[in-house]
Amino acid sequence: MPQIVFDQVEKSYGSVRVLPPLDLSLNDGEFTVLVGPSGCGKSTTLRILAGLETLSGGEIFFDGAPIGALEPKERDIAMVFQDYALYPHMNIAKNMSFALRLQKAPKSEITEKVQRVADMLNIGHLLDRKPAELSGGQRQRVAMGRALVRDAGTFLFDEPLSNLDAKLRGKMRTELAEMRDTIDKNMVYVTHDQVEAMTLGDRIVVMNEGTIQQQGSPEELFKSPVNMFVAGFIGSPTMNFMDGALQQAESGLSVTGDGYTLPLTAEDAARLHNATSRDVVVGLRPSSFERNASLPGQVALKVVVAEYLGAQSVLVTHCGQQELLVEMQSAAPLKAGTTETFGIRTDEIMIFDKASGLRL
């Protein structure tokens, strides 16, 4: 369970640079979630950490010791591959026990461990089958099981639940969360799933095009994203962005744009009064809306579509020419086509610089 530090780690394939110099530290016993759009270098980062790819520059340290030159097996790592990477000629039991058998663990211990993990993953009845005889989701669970039977110091998961149905995914998420709390291992987890990222991560690292945009606890990333990319990536439904301009009036600072004018809090005003000349983008979370006439911000929205999601509904609305998502309790249904006035919690408004995308 080492502390892992990436120091200026670079990766290029020929002339294609996949990771520009990357600094990242993963604390001892922490569950780190890597998120980012497809092709941003998450798998590459994991593979470099596992030793499957050579470094093009920089160094990785485990507890201060450089490991860039070590073979994968010397790094004490277990990994779930994005494409499962099962051994096609071995049955499931053999697949899962391969590492243990190489370590010459006692037979009874191997059988017991494999059975326990397989039962946890609901694949106990498939142990005699070959990977080709399983469904995608079953294979994925085998890949997961193969990593979990091992007693490695660091676990790397590359989208390990992407192929499971919602119910199974929920169950596995709980198992993982339990594992995170009970065993003291480093875990690095790649996912596209908001809920997984938010519920599992002690820390979330948001990547884009090989660079880390922001890292922090799920709450930090949700409440204070540093730029539009992070704000748009974290949270579901995604944040609404509207072009606007800051306006100084005697009542205070406000932001105005096509179809809306919203007052800003005194706190925001103090920080932003220098920025009035800039073009800005207003970020509004769908959850910041409320049917409450006493809120300081009020905006009239035309409801276009109401998506019913159970207890919550997501309304697709128009504010001037722009589309806004609004999250509402389903209890008070709104009809499509009507125009309604919504209250906005102004302390949740985020203002970004339009040119750089940075939070102001």
Added chain:
Amino acid sequence: MQTANVNRLTPYLFMAPALIVMAVALMYPIGYMIYASFLNWNPSQRIGEAEWVGFSNYINLLQDDAFRESLWVTLKFAAIVVTLEMIIGVGLALLLDRNIRGMSVLRTIFILPMMIAPIVVGLMWRYMYHPTVGIFNRTLKSLGLEPIPWLSDGSWAFTSVIIADIWQWTPFIFILSLAALQSLPRSALEASRIDGATPWQQVIYIKLPLMMPVLIVTLLLRLIDAFKVLEVILVMTNGGPGLSTEILSLRINRTAAEFRELGEAAAMSNYLLILLLLLTVAMYLYNKAVEARAARLRAAAGGDA
């Protein structure tokens, strides 16, 4: 209804010309050979004049020491060359399965021997094995060692023939093994590295088992070929000294050309054919067994799903 029938017949109609050519070109000579093996037939006679002797050619052959010796030499030769070629060919493929610069040139050089005409290979080796001017003995001499009677001593001649065959045919196994290796799933190999397998363990537990289907077919193809080897040995030793390198195809050739026993030569060919058929059937049965296993597992998987 009428058109449906015609439609069903169409494929056979299209296949018919090929079938007829096959029947004439393949079945006729084989039938001829089988018929001839029951005759006491001298090349000066027409086939109609030859005396029908039933199975006596076959029975005589079984009691013929020279034939039995020749069969034994053939079996020994095939077993030894194929075993060594498999080990060296697969070994080389495992060593050279990596992306080093210049590797493609190296691979091409490795498969050159296979592309040389067998007669030329035989001549080449005969000169290299020459007792006084051949490169081997000259080298031995310049090192101050005794020359070796490469082709003039019975057991050395057998070894020499084996060396030449290995030189010529290892590339065949090498190239097929390499192709098999390069089509292995990369990610499974990566997973095994993470699971802690050493390069050796990767070979034994992952690479060889996954290559096995290709290796078995390669082995059988090579084995069938080794039983039929003729030109190289004909040119190098012509079966000698004594019967030490007289493999079956040479013996058949001599029986027909030298001893003028066409019936016996045909019977001998049939023994060889039976041997090869057994190998082919073994290959077929192996494939069937693999398929059946897969089908059974699929059925089992379907059963409780």
